Amino acid sequence: MAMTGVPTRKSAPETLRSHLDRNYPRLSQKLPDTFVTPANVAFQGWRKLGYFRYLLAAILMATIPYLMDNDIFPILQGGYGINILFTTGYWILLTLGLSVVVGLAGLLDLGYVAFFMLGAYTTALMTDSGSPDQWHLVTWSPWLVLPFAVIMALVAGFVLGVPTLRLRGDYLAIVTLGFHEIVRQSVNNLTITNGSRGIAQIPSPVIDLPFYYQEFGLDAEYYWWFLLIPAILGAVLMIKHLDNSRVGRYWSAIREDEVAASAMGVPVTKMKVLAFMIGASVSGVAGWIYAIKIGYIAPNSFPLLQSILVLCAVVIGGLGSISGAVLGAILVVTLPEIVRELSGGDEIFGFSIEAGRIAIFGALLILVMIYRPGGLLAAKRRRTELQEAGAADGVVVAEDPGAHVKTRDADLWDDRKKGEH
Amino acid sequence: MGFLYALIALGYTMVYGVLKLINFAHDAVFALGAVSTWYIFGELFGIDTPKTGLVLVITVLAVLIVGGLFSGGVAVALERVAYRPLRKRNAARLSYLISAIGASFFVTYLLQQDFLPFLTGPGPRQFPNIVSAAQDAFSFELLNVRVTTPRMLVVVGALICFLVLDRLINKTTTGRSIRALSEDPVAAQLMGVNVDKVIIMTFFIGGVFGGIAGALYGILFGTIAWNIGFIPGVKAFTAAVLGGIGNIRGAMLGGLLLGLIENMSTVCIGSEWKNVVAFTVLPLVLIFRPTGIMGERIGG
Numbered sequence: 001m002a003m004t005g006v007p008t009r010k011s012a013p014e015t016l017r018s019h020l021d022r023n024y025p026r027l028s029q030k031l032p033d034t035f036v037t038p039a040n041v042a043f044q045g046w047r048k049l050g051y052f053r054y055l056l057a058a059i060l061m062a063t064i065p066y067l068m069d070n071d072i073f074p075i076l077q078g079g080y081g082i083n084i085l086f087t088t089g090y091w092i093l094l095t096l097g098l099s100v101v102v103g104l105a106g107l108l109d110l111g112y113v114a115f116f117m118l119g120a121y122t123t124a125l126m127t128d129s130g131s132p133d134q135w136h137l138v139t140w141s142p143w144l145v146l147p148f149a150v151i152m153a154l155v156a157g158f159v160l161g162v163p164t165l166r167l168r169g170d171y172l173a174i175v176t177l178g179f180h181e182i183v184r185q186s187v188n189n190l191t192i193t194n195g196s197r198g199i200a201q202i203p204s205p206v207i208d209l210p211f212y213y214q215e216f217g218l219d220a221e222y223y224w225w226f227l228l229i230p231a232i233l234g235a236v237l238m239i240k241h242l243d244n245s246r247v248g249r250y251w252s253a254i255r256e257d258e259v260a261a262s263a264m265g266v267p268v269t270k271m272k273v274l275a276f277m278i279g280a281s282v283s284g285v286a287g288w289i290y291a292i293k294i295g296y297i298a299p300n301s302f303p304l305l306q307s308i309l310v311l312c313a314v315v316i317g318g319l320g321s322i323s324g325a326v327l328g329a330i331l332v333v334t335l336p337e338i339v340r341e342l343s344g345g346d347e348i349f350g351f352s353i354e355a356g357r358i359a360i361f362g363a364l365l366i367l368v369m370i371y372r373p374g375g376l377l378a379a380k381r382r383r384t385e386l387q388e389a390g391a392a393d394g395v396v397v398a399e400d401p402g403a404h405v406k407t408r409d410a411d412l413w414d415d416r417k418k419g420e421h
Numbered sequence: 422m423g424f425l426y427a428l429i430a431l432g433y434t435m436v437y438g439v440l441k442l443i444n445f446a447h448d449a450v451f452a453l454g455a456v457s458t459w460y461i462f463g464e465l466f467g468i469d470t471p472k473t474g475l476v477l478v479i480t481v482l483a484v485l486i487v488g489g490l491f492s493g494g495v496a497v498a499l500e501r502v503a504y505r506p507l508r509k510r511n512a513a514r515l516s517y518l519i520s521a522i523g524a525s526f527f528v529t530y531l532l533q534q535d536f537l538p539f540l541t542g543p544g545p546r547q548f549p550n551i552v553s554a555a556q557d558a559f560s561f562e563l564l565n566v567r568v569t570t571p572r573m574l575v576v577v578g579a580l581i582c583f584l585v586l587d588r589l590i591n592k593t594t595t596g597r598s599i600r601a602l603s604e605d606p607v608a609a610q611l612m613g614v615n616v617d618k619v620i621i622m623t624f625f626i627g628g629v630f631g632g633i634a635g636a637l638y639g640i641l642f643g644t645i646a647w648n649i650g651f652i653p654g655v656k657a658f659t660a661a662v663l664g665g666i667g668n669i670r671g672a673m674l675g676g677l678l679l680g681l682i683e684n685m686s687t688v689c690i691g692s693e694w695k696n697v698v699a700f701t702v703l704p705l706v707l708i709f710r711p712t713g714i715m716g717e718r719i720g721g
Contacts, residue, residue, distance in 0.1 A: 102515075163708055164704055164707075164708075167707055170437075170443055170666065171662060173443065174658060174659060174662045174703065175703060177655065178659065178699075178701075178703050179700070181655075181697075181700050182696075182697050182700050185693070185694070185696045188693070189693045189694060304651075305651075308522060311519070312519055312522060315515055315516070315518075315519045319515070358526055359526065359527050359528075359531045359533075361523075361526060362522075362523040362526025362529075362530065363523065363527050364523070365520065365523025365526065366502065366503050366520045366527070368519075369517075369519050369520040370506040370507060370510070373507065373513060
């Protein structure tokens with residue numbers, strides 16, 4: 001076992017090795033010390049930064065448009081790169097929101113994009129969009145509408161959550177899937193949403209950063225990226241704090257054993273609805289950004305497939321881990337594009353890789369689930385839970401992994417508690 | 422349409438009853454039932470004229486059997502590739518779900534390609550015109566609804582399938598093992614039920630009915646495409662839940678009910694709202710009967 005880096009005293013600052021051991025034990029075993037030791041310095045420095053980490057991350061993210069515009073990533077230049085960057089950005093928001101619902105509270109939501117859709121349509125109907133004869137609730141500036149997009153998503157989360165969250169997992173899945181379809185079809189049929197033609201010319205807010213644009217010599221518009229940066233980092237911060245708070249512990253209790261949790265006094269339904277609403281609000285923000293960036297929304301921009309793909313992204317990345325959710329979004333958005341770039345229109349036995357990239361993606365999904373059932377970046381705690389869940393529900397129980405899993409889990413909780421004091 | 426939903430719902434409900442998981446790859450199995458019969462009968466044999474009398478019966482039977490067997494085989498293969506490795510590793514239920522979605526993507530988007538003759542390619546294809554739906558053929562009016570031969574065929578075929586399956590589950594040894602496995606997997610294993618074999622059987626039976634539904638879909642609508650599976654799949658899953666997922670009679674009832682609700686809402690409100698109505702009824706039913714109309718027991 002590669003347990004060399006584990007400090008004997010708990011009060012010592014956490015090393016990269018012990019962090020890896022705790023969260024990614026299999027990765028840790030494969031990495032040699034020569035690789036870990038130099039990285040450890042950076043890791044400890046990063047940990048010491050505290051909240052400045054988020055500032056640093058924001059600055060790093062702000063340089064991406066500069067890198068894109070100046071031939072450093074030639075592939076990502078122009079409209080194509082902007083498209084990918086934007087899609088990845090709002091997908092990260094979506095997966096972060098859904099990882100609260102699925103990863104933290106353990107609720108299977110197959111209609112998550114419905115909230116996204118509601119956020120986008122609220123934005124469209126409350127700003128000065130479309131033709132003058134288009135129906136509007138009000139015609140406000142996009143900035144004023146942001147809170148309403150979030151409130152709309154929150155209310156929808158509440159309305160959907162209160163009656164349905166008493167249902168068990170699989171029923172919840174189909175009801176949420178139905179909810180997506182209800183919202184999509186309603187938007188498609190109502191005249192106030194302009195039916196299947198959608199709403200065009202949604203105004204975008206003006207973010208003037210003359211210094212930034214002049215300094216880096218950018219000519220394209222990147223205002224949406226400066227909306228996505230605070231949104232993503234804010235969501236990460238919120239989820240991290242929720243996970244480490246009383247609410248997060250309620251959620252993990254519900255996820256592991258609902259009956260036991262309610263017997264111990266956890267307000268189960270309340271906490272589930274809360275998870276739903278928080279996930280929905282993140283999605284509402286994403287919808288707002290989507291509406292003002294793209295400027296045109298129609299029911300066909302939000303297919304049922306997207307809800308399912310977001311769930312795939314969350315599970316591939318790793319349930320309940322924030323880095324996993326981000327990775328999942330990046331993979332799901334960019335993988336088909338990478339496959340397209342690499343293949344360059346090649347054909348194998350007449351199989352056009354470019355056209356069949358979704359088929360390849362499907363095959364990859366199966367492979368990931370077989371070899372990393374907990375996702376690529378599953379936190380150790382989640383992965384052990386997943387194995388337990390599988391053992392409890394699975395048909396063939398070869399051996400009970402529960403015993404050693406539970407002790408590892410208990411160790412982790414001890415670590416956390418000691419770390420907090 | 423209700424009978425078709427019911428037939429597809431059988432596949433979902435059987436797998437759910439035994440493995441307690443949603444088989445998201447079933448829509449691909451359904452689509453393959455239609456595609457395989459289209460290829461074998463339309464392209465290989467070149468059948469394209471309406472048949473009559475005994476020839477009609479034999480052709481239709483052949484079409485249904487081929488579609489059913491092909492889809493059953495594919496369902497077993499999917500189980501082998503996407504489910505069994507996970508089962509051996511005691512994976513979580515969400516992993517099965519994602520793996521099944523992956524399998525569904527793979528098959529569906531493979532069908533979209535056209536590098537092999539039996540793939541449909543991106544456009545719609547003409548299904549072999551075996552049964553004439555013309556006015557002069559056998560048809561009559563019942564309560565303002567025109568009953569044509571293809572529609573009759575769907576109803577009769579589906580009813581026969583229900584009867585066969587109901588007998589199969591409740592009377593045969595295989596059926597008994599399936600029921601045992603769904604009620605208590607550990608006890609069933611201890612009593613000498615071969616789990617792998619039974620699960621394969623379950624997938625095969627579910628796949629056969631999915632394939633028959635696919636072939637009937639082709640006969641009923643006359644055109645097929647690579648993506649026909651998705652919407653009926655979602656609807657059939659809704660139907661299975663409506664009737665009580667894991668319960669075979671529930672799946673039949675749920676399918677019929679869903680078809681009825683859709684048609685009623687088409688008449689009363691308008692066809693563009695039928696999906697909204699169907700998906701609104703579902704949570705309403707689930708609030709009052711949390712496990713569906715007929716509960717979760719697999720047998721009758």
